[in-house]
Amino acid sequence: MVNTRIFGHALSAVELRGGVHTTMTNNIIGASSIRNPGSLPAILVRSGVSDFIIQGNHIGDIFRGQNLTSTSYGVQVEAGSSDRYDRDNMRRRSA
Secondary structure (H helix, E strand, O other): OEOOEEEOOOOOOEEEOOOEEEEEEOOEEEOOOOOOOOOOOOEEEOOOOEEEEEEOOEEEOOOOOOOOOOOOOOEEEOOOOOOOOEEEOOEEEOO
16 A cells, blocks of 8 residues: 555454555554544454554644644554564554
């Protein structure tokens, strides 16, 4: 997933549930975890996902003062068998 805009989700904006060789680069993700503010990350990687890259994404409010960011984390990788991954150059803006 490259250069995508993702906004207004009740749960996590992106959830990787399985597989290998996923790349998420230069995306803008905002206004997620709306149903239960602060309880879910913007990007949730379930255990068992391997060989993924999450790089150069903007997570959170785009403009100051929006106060729409309500995620627990920008990226959360669940404990388990996930391996061989890279998270790099992430920008997360809070209210």
